[in-house]
Every structure is written in C-alpha cells, then in structure tokens.
Amino acid sequence: MISVILLGTGNLANHLIDAFLQTKNVNLVQVYGRNAAALAKFKKTVDTTSNLAHLKEADIYIIAISDDAIAEFSEQLLVRDKLVVHTSGSVSIDAIKTSNRGVFYPLQTFTKDKPINFTAIPICIETKQKEDFNQLQQLASLLSNNVYTIDSNQRKYIHLAAVFTNNFVNYMYKIGNDICDENNIPFEILHPLILESATKIKNNKPVSIQTGPAVRNDKKTISNHLKLLKDDEKEIYNLLTQSIQNTYGKKL
C-alpha cells in the first residue's frame, strides 16, 4: 500500500484524485487546495485541507498545480524526508528544492469532466534519489501499463515533440476545417482519413509513409493548390512543401 497526498484541485488533480480513489493499493490520504470551494466536492470521500500546516503524513506528495507556480509552492511545503513530485511536462525536476524530489508526468490531454482511463496513458517518471525511484515506479505501475523513465532533458523534448504532433496537428485540422466550411463540405468527411493517418504510425515510421503532392513532386497539383489558398495558408503550404521536398531530396 502506497500512501499519497495530492496538492492541487485543477483539471489534472481532479483526474488523479478519481484514479487514486479507484486504484487498489493506493491510499489517498489527503487533498490540499488553496481554494475551499474547489475542495468541497472531495470532502465526502477524502480528507481535505486548505492549510499547508495541517498536511498529514504520506509516502508521496504530488504537486498538480500550474507550471509557473511549482517552484514557489514547493518552497512553502514543509515536507522533509518524503518524496515530493510534480506532474508537469515542461518543468525541471529541480524546481522542487528538497532532496527527495521527482516527476510524475502523465502524457495525455485531460478534458474537464471527461473520465479518463489511466491504464493506457504513458506516465513519465524521474527521481533524484535512487531509493525514491522504486516507490514512484510502483505507484505509476498501479495506475498505468506504460511507465517510462524519462529525465528532465528528455521531458523537455517530449513536450517540444508534442507541440508538433498535437498543437500544430490540431492547427492543420483547423485549416482543413476552414477550407471545408468555406466550400460547404462537411468536415466529418475527412474524419476516417484523419483517424487512419493517426493510427498508421503505430506500425510505420512517419518518414516512410509520407504521401501527397510535395513528396511526389507533383508540380501541377502544388501550383493549383496554391491558387486556391488564402495568404497565410499559402505561406504554410509553401514552407511545408519546401521542407518535405528538402527532406526527400526533391526540387521545386
């Protein structure tokens, strides 16, 4: 049995509280939150406090608050000789100042009120002290089947890769949706294709399955497409086409 105290009442904190309450061999001892109103909904199922001086004892203290607040908040924590971890993708392990520090980063987007199954979510863990590692790994493994040891430098690059594979990808969806809307095409018509592209990379390296006019060096289609696009879309089309052609050794 691992005992845990969760610090935070935001989106991720909510999902973690639900998950811990449902997970065998995890004892969620207490939830801390600055905001009494946000705490209220947990009072029935778990001990809560808004006062850091009233924190109980636990094996692991999990900070699930906004990235910018982690460093300052961890200095106010009076916890010593216990493992304190944060849950951020983009903050270094050293934002926490005590020696028993670590990171417990679930790699997924969390939507409010949409229940999530942690089993398939990758959890990236890191600790400063070797003796803390086993404990954090044990906790992560109770929640997820996909636990990865990822140091702070790698985590930085995961976050960067996620900007491309998720934030920028969503923006490509947005442009596609705009093009459909402007031409009275239901965007849903592209969903099966979009899902196939996202699924295909499970068994194929993206570089080996690139398709489209750029990699085919189909100049006629590229020039037709450019005529149909608005200025800002055109600039993106041009740059990505050039970059694809550089990658695959084609010439415009």
Add this chain to the structure above:
Amino acid sequence: MISVILLGTGNLANHLIDAFLQTKNVNLVQVYGRNAAALAKFKKTVDTTSNLAHLKEADIYIIAISDDAIAEFSEQLLVRDKLVVHTSGSVSIDAIKTSNRGVFYPLQTFTKDKPINFTAIPICIETKQKEDFNQLQQLASLLSNNVYTIDSNQRKYIHLAAVFTNNFVNYMYKIGNDICDENNIPFEILHPLILESATKIKNNKPVSIQTGPAVRNDKKTISNHLKLLKDDEKEIYNLLTQSIQNTYGKKL
C-alpha cells in the same frame, strides 16, 4: 442488381474488386487491365481482359487508374450510353468525354494488401446527368454508409484540405519522431496523445480546442523551444506559432 466493369489493376482497383466481389446486389462482370500479369490473380473469380475491344456490357464502368491517364484512357473507351466514372479526388468529372459521366471517389488511403472495410469510408459521388445519379448513389450505398454528393469544385477543396489534415499532419508526426529519436525517447510514448487529438475533433471544432504555447501566448516556452530546434524545424515552428497567434488575436 447493378452490374459493374472495373478498369484498372492498381491499389484502389484491387480494393474495389475485393469489395464488389463481397457485396450483395453488385455483379462484377469484368476486370480490364493493360498488364496481363496484374490481371492473372483475378482470373479465377472474374472475367478479365486486356483488350478494350473485348469489353462486355455493364451498367457502370469504373476507371481506377492513375490521375494523369484518365482523360486519354476515357477517349479510348468505346462505351456509349452507359455510365462511365473515374475514382480520382483531384480530376474533374469532365476528364471523361462521354455524356454519361461521373465520379466515384472513396476518400481514404489504401495500403496494398491491407484489407479495408468500405462500410465506414466516405464515398463522394457526382454525375453529369440526373438519371445517372440514382444508379451511382445506389452502387455507393451498397458499399458504404457514408455517401456524399460532392461536385468537382468541392472535390478539389477536399483534396486540398486532405493535404493539410493528412500529408502535412504526417510531416508533423515525422518531425516529432525525429525529435524523439535524437533524444532516445520512444516515439510510441506520443501515440495515445496523437490518437486523442485525432479523435477529439469528432465532437469538437479544431478551432475551439487549440492548445499549446502559441495560443496561450507563453513567450518563455516558445523561446525555449526555438533554442532546441534545428533551422528548418525552427522556421516551421515560427510560422505556425505566428499563424496561430494571428488566428487567436495574440501578439508575439
């Protein structure tokens, strides 16, 4: 019962032949292919020919050959007073010269030897003559639950939207994969997040769920990310960040 003759032996032709042979109320009368070797595998199950003069009679003739060859090929076809359709996303209906012409465009990527279930694949149909429309719609509905009436102009824009939502998206995956490889991070760690992004847009407009440092106007993270990127990746990161910020009224 609708009778069909398929012209072509490529990737899409193969998938369509399989689908037609398995679909009730469709009679695949004949398969035409220039290449006798490519035809050989169908000989056991369907009549085949390499000679256009030997084409049989059918309700619908489906041209499934490369885009560039459609116009010239359709002129060699001696079929009159029967519906002739092509299967291309980017070729106008008018590439076919006979008056009973149309388009039967399945909107999906087809991988060789990977069986595909047509039921969920959107099929975009268009005809020149009203009387042909019902017949083509009937055929499409026998294969798929998602049949759309899409004219040649809309089809052009669907193809363009697919370049953004699939070709460029795959290139974003490729950059994410490169970043992972260079930092000894297994790319699979991003799969659940990628799949969630692709699934989310079924119930949300992409513009309403954009996340990431650009839309948050998180200058510190943006500047950190730019330091980690190589020149060509940096240029893409910069342009997409700017475009996102223009869209959402933020300033760099």
